[in-house]
Amino acid sequence: MSTREQLLPYGRILRYQLHERLTHWAAALSFIYLMLTGLAFYSPWLFWLAIAFGGGQISRTLHPWAGLIFAGAVLYMYVMWARQMRTTAADKAWWSSIGHYIRNEDDQMPPAGRYNAGQKLLFWGFVVCGLLLLLSGLILWFPEYIPWNLRFLRYLAVLVHASSALLAIGFFMIHVYMSVFAERGAFGSVIRGDVSIAFAKRYHPGWYKEIVGQSSTPRK
């Protein structure tokens, strides 16, 4: 989606369409529930989280269903965005100047497209973790139906589920930090869908050029 229809009045650019925003929030809200109830089952010191969500039994019953919502949302994201998330030559240059990015020297970063290389890594991280969590989660959902001679699947699933969840929580923390605290304007883009031209020029100059390049008659 890079057309002149993305140029909105008052110097704003449409970054996420409604269905993209809805998918994002289906994934985000289910992930937060999954993370908090999952942490309750992960450590006795956090079991109070399960109590806060209505008790251990309710948390255990709803956790896998929330997992299906999350998996469905991630699958839809994959269909929407996988093509845009392919690694390009510019991404390698982006990674080699990651130090500038960390020090907020964004003017010294190679220009990014709709997504920079870091965002692409988060996307693929969530896709891979989501797949691992889904597969291991299905085994953990119905352990009593795994035959005794296939018990190694259960043994594997507990380890895979916990480690991929920890990895996903790491990605989640970076994602929330970047979008809520570091890049002002990013959070609004996933609520109302638009960003300012200054935001687009600063963080996604490649994407901005794509849009204005196709825009011969700016909308009033």
Added chain:
Amino acid sequence: MSQETLRIQKISGHAGTVPGEDAQREFTVCKLIDATTCIGCKACEVACMEWNDLPFGETVFDNTYQTMPETRWNFWNLILFNEHEREDGTLMWLMRKHQCMHCAEPGCLAACPSDGAIVQYTNGIVDFQQEHCIGCGYCITGCPFDIPKMNPKTNRVFKCTLCADRVGEGLEPACIKACPTGCLHFGSKEDMKVLAEGRAKQLRDHSNFPNAGVYDPPGVGGTGVMYVLHDATQPELYGGLPKDPSIPWTVKLWKGPLKWLGNLAMVGGLIGLFVHYLRFGPKSREEEFEGKHEGERP
């Protein structure tokens, strides 16, 4: 043995110390099953269902004398029948009373995430507290003996309690009381060890079972249920009794190092992000994007 034996020494999914831990000197109880004198009468199966008021379920015929292929959430005590042909062509008909082994280091308790759903009393009995069970089934994964079984209707897990209610009152478990041949014994772990070793020696010295021995696997810290076997070198012959059972290594890794590494990484990550914000702050201020460019048209 008094009701005080039902003091708890290990709690599943519990943050902090166990109240009452080490407050009492108590001996560990043990059930000894002499598989060499079991006649497969199934009196223990009936006694177990009677005492625990377990509902009658359908039996399953699978061309053996077994009541059903494996234990169920409401059938905790099962005699396994196995026909074994020895090298000299003679037949051995092996019977083993299969139930919870009441491990000293229980895999179910280690895997359980719910505070107080699985406890170990100071007398060694491992007991499920269904009102705290959340139905996750992690205990099924932690157990090397395939013992915990889920009630699909209530989503709670059940197993043999070693008749903790009877033992607390100074009685023996119901199965022990029902056994007609005296192949089941109950007492302190120390006493049962002496009894078991004596019987194994008798089998070796006088009954032509040179490999007779006691099953008390050290991989789970020893068990609260021991067996005397004709051939202790091949426990698998007795309906798949594992030779060297232990808590699965993935469960140990998951509940051990992974937990501490994960906690460290999560706390470290939060601190790292916070420090980054204090050091570098946001990449831009809202005002840079709002207002200044308002009205600008591309």
